[in-house]
Amino acid sequence: MAMFSDLVKSFSSSDFPEADHLDPASVPTLRWGIVGAGDIADVFINTLKKHTNQQVVGIASKTPGKAEALAGKHGVEKTYSSYEDLCAQPEVDVIYIATLPSTHLADSLIAIGAGKHLLIEKPTTINAADAKTLYDAAKSAGVFAMEAMWSRYLPQASMIRKMLDRGTLGRIELIQADFGQDARDVARLWLPGASIVQDMGIYPIAFTEQILGLPNKITATGQLHSPHSEAMASAVFEYESGARAVITTTGYSHVPTRASVSGTEGVLLVDSPFFTPSGLGLREAVFNGQGPSWKDATGIAGHEGLCYQANYLASYVSQGLLESPLHTHDQTVAIIGIGEEIRRQIGVQS
Numbered sequence: 001m002a003m004f005s006d007l008v009k010s011f012s013s014s015d016f017p018e019a020d021h022l023d024p025a026s027v028p029t030l031r032w033g034i035v036g037a038g039d040i041a042d043v044f045i046n047t048l049k050k051h052t053n054q055q056v057v058g059i060a061s062k063t064p065g066k067a068e069a070l071a072g073k074h075g076v077e078k079t080y081s082s083y084e085d086l087c088a089q090p091e092v093d094v095i096y097i098a099t100l101p102s103t104h105l106a107d108s109l110i111a112i113g114a115g116k117h118l119l120i121e122k123p124t125t126i127n128a129a130d131a132k133t134l135y136d137a138a139k140s141a142g143v144f145a146m147e148a149m150w151s152r153y154l155p156q157a158s159m160i161r162k163m164l165d166r167g168t169l170g171r172i173e174l175i176q177a178d179f180g181q182d183a184r185d186v187a188r189l190w191l192p193g194a195s196i197v198q199d200m201g202i203y204p205i206a207f208t209e210q211i212l213g214l215p216n217k218i219t220a221t222g223q224l225h226s227p228h229s230e231a232m233a234s235a236v237f238e239y240e241s242g243a244r245a246v247i248t249t250t251g252y253s254h255v256p257t258r259a260s261v262s263g264t265e266g267v268l269l270v271d272s273p274f275f276t277p278s279g280l281g282l283r284e285a286v287f288n289g290q291g292p293s294w295k296d297a298t299g300i301a302g303h304e305g306l307c308y309q310a311n312y313l314a315s316y317v318s319q320g321l322l323e324s325p326l327h328t329h330d331q332t333v334a335i336i337g338i339g340e341e342i343r344r345q346i347g348v349q350s
Helices: 039-051 066-074 083-087 101-113 128-141 155-166 202-212 302-318 329-346
Strands: 031-035 055-060 078-080 094-097 117-120 145-147 172-180 217-226 229-238 244-250 259-263 266-270 279-284 293-295
Touching: 031 039, 031 083, 031 101, 039 055, 039 066, 039 302, 055 066, 055 083, 066 078, 078 083, 083 101, 094 101, 101 117, 101 128, 117 302, 128 145, 128 329, 145 302, 145 329, 155 202, 155 266, 155 279, 172 202, 202 244, 202 259, 202 329, 217 329, 229 329
Parallel strands: 031 055, 031 094, 055 078, 094 117, 117 145, 172 244
Antiparallel strands: 172 259, 217 229, 229 244, 259 266, 266 279, 279 293
């Protein structure tokens, strides 16, 4: 009779597929306009300069002096105090919406009306109905639009997709993912119309969706920050296959920010922070299972990983697409809808 250990699937480094790397020189150089001049716009422009051939030709902000300060830091020549003025410029090909989520719909409709392609910082909007309105408008206008769910375009994301396609882990039974930090001093997260679930929790939700699709049952619990915003939330997703996913997000506590995918043949670990360029581990499907690890060695770390989505967007535009094959409009809207349901269950008043 075979020993139990003989029945366990073991892994080697060869079980890690090759990561996809889109050569920045292989996609057209688009001219970007930046709507909003906050921290994420700063990070985005920086990584475009370092890791892509994309060009930023204008920045707009309604706050006096902010566009000028950001433009001076990055050598961008033109600034605007009006989003309409920036979007009207013929030399602008694509607009990056880097404003607060509560204004994303209105800001995006300006760009769509001007015939510009769009990358909208996540979450696209706080509710699914607004997101659908936005993407329907973009498609009707014939412009490309996608949410900046940058984790879908990382090299490690392509490896995960390939491992799932190959059945490396067997039948998926459980996903666990969390993202949280003590962000009580980050004012934008607690403004009217903001949401911890949709801002931070969207990463664990999107991670589960790309692996198991949409759940047929959601059970959520959490803690309110105010009647109109949540401090933390945990949810269990159930799927027709019998699989489960457990996600946690919080604005009050620092958590590991890791993810794992458990299958009948193995366990995939995604290093912290799981939605940034990090690393992967393959473990035997036993207690304290062992196996190989892979580390992202590109030198593109942290939020510099925002560069990948820009290169993919340029590729998609050159192909005449109107949405991302890796994160479609329907997927984007559905993920936001899951966040809405979690908020509803924990008692957030809209």
